[in-house]
Amino acid sequence: MTTRPTAGPTAGAGATTGPAARSATGPTASSRLRDVDALRGFALLGVLLVNITYMASAYQGTGVADPAFGSALDGTVRFLTEVFFEAKFYLLFSFLFGYSFTLQLASADRDGAAFPPRFLRRCAGLFVLGLCHAVLLFPGDILTTYAVLGLVLLALHRIRPRTAARTAVVLLCATAAGYLLLAVAVAGTGGTDTATVTEHGRQATEALRGDAGSVIAAHLRQLPDVVFMLAFFQAPAACAAFLLGLAAGKRGTLNDPTGHGPFLRRLQWVGFPVGIAGGLVWAHAAQGDSDTAYQLVAMAVNVMTAPLLAAAYAATVLRVLNGPRGRRMAAVLAPAGRMTLTNYLTQSLVLAFVFTGFGAALVGRLAPAYTVLTALALFAAQTVFSRWWLARHRYGPVEHLLRAVTLARQPRRTEKAT
Incomplete structure (x- = not known):
């Protein structure tokens, strides 16, 4: 997430005639949910590897390198993170949000409940959580964006899968065209004022090393820039990913990935060379x-x-996941994916104590290579904790809270997770 950088229903609350709804109670339900959860866990790791760079340095995303870390190793770590991770994994999260939307539709239908009130309460809960997250822990929150874009998803939930996919492509093309037109408009007008940005980065670093009031004030000062980036960069791409996830959910694409082997291979053959080439331009x-x-x-x-x-x-x-090593990978990633919201917020909480004045105040003091190791260690701990917690509870702590808000009651122990 570049911040700072889840047969479709035909009426009412949803229908059980589509492939996603059928699979929710069919023989492939457990494997499908395992794959979705494992993908969420994988996306969670990618998001962490990006978010930690913004919490570790006030210069990240400014176009000016942190003057505290100028070695070749520092530059290489930053460059590789930007090529392979930045601005990629929040898209996977967004796709899964759109996909999970179809599962929630099916869940409401099974319960005989009206879906719109449920989903609106869910969006309201996400927005409140995101707002607290942005102010207290990390301004680059994505939950508020998801909550707002969720309303778009709700309005378009009857859209046909092919129309949803085409709309997503058009949205991405229009966004890219807008940036190209803006580039033409500003060509020759100057660039980043390095001295000014460096001074702002120094001031932000000092503020983040201060007491709790200083940290929160620094977050509040960052929010206007973050909101601008979210609105004009992340939101259109996230909305497109929502629509692609919605289309995939309506078609039941993740119900049986082994049946889509040729398509998955084509995604790899095209996605890796084109995506990495674009990442090189982005990182440069x-x-x-x-x-x-x-x-x-x-x-x-x-x-x-x-x-x-x-x-x-x-x-x-x-x-x-659907190969000989799939069970082992799922055992690591799926529990973390089932507790994505808890783990996402916990990551920010832990890193706030590591990098800001809430704790060790290591912002601007931990080299990029060590931030990567910190992220990997934190995620490893979360996979262990998630597995332990879910052996004793049906939902993660924050997931339980959000589900209670969504249902407007305490979840029953026998209810299926969606």
């Missing part, structure tokens, strides 16, 4: 290039290529 522009027009061109390239790399990652994970 992010590595201190001060030409604003070039940065906008790189954003246009990324809008079109990042979804292909995200799709290639997903195809690879699905193929492994």
Whole structure:
């Protein structure tokens, strides 16, 4: 997530005639949910590897390298993160949000409940959680964006799968075209004021090392820039991924990934070379290039290529999950994926204590290579904790809270998770 960077219903609350609804109670339900949960766990790791870079340095995303870390190793770690992770994994999360929307429709239908009130309560709960998350822990929150875009998904939930997919492609193309037009408009007008950005980064670093009031004030000062980035960069791409997930859910694409082997291989053959090429352009522009027009061109390239790399990652994970090593991978990733919301918020909580004045205040003090190791260690701990917790509880702690808000009552122990 580049922040700072889940047969379709035909009426009413949903119908049980589509493939997604049929599979929810059919013999493939457990394997389908395992694959979806494992994909969520994989996306959670990718999001963490990106978000930690923004919490570890106030210069990340500014176009100016952190002056505290100028070694070749530091630059290489940043570059590889931007090529392979940044702006890719929140798209996979968004796809799964759209896909899970179809599961929630089927769940409401099984319960004989009206779906819109349920989903609106869910969006309201996500928005409140996201707002608290952004102010207290990490301004690059994505939950508020999901809550708002969820209303779009609700309004379009009767859309045909092919129409949803075509709309997603048009939205991505229009967004990329907008960046290219803006690049033409600003060409030759100057670029990033490196001295000013460096000073702002220094001030932000000092504020984040201060007491709790100083940290929260720093987050509040960052929010306008974050909202701008979310609205004009992440939101259109996330909305497109929502629609692709909705289309996949209506067609039951993840019900039997082994039946889509040739398609998954094509995603890999196309997604990896095109996505990595686009990531190289994106990373090059992010590595201190001060030409604003070039940065906008790189954003246009990324809008079109990042979804292909995200799709290639997903195809690879699905193929492994349904291969001889699938059970082992699922045992690691699926529990973390079932507790995605709890783990996402816990990541920010832990990292806030690591990098801000809430705790060790290591912002600007931990080299990029060590931030990667920190992220991997944190995720490993979360996989162990998630497995332990779910052996004793049906839902993660925050998932239980959000489900209670969604249902407007305490969930029953016998209810299926969606």
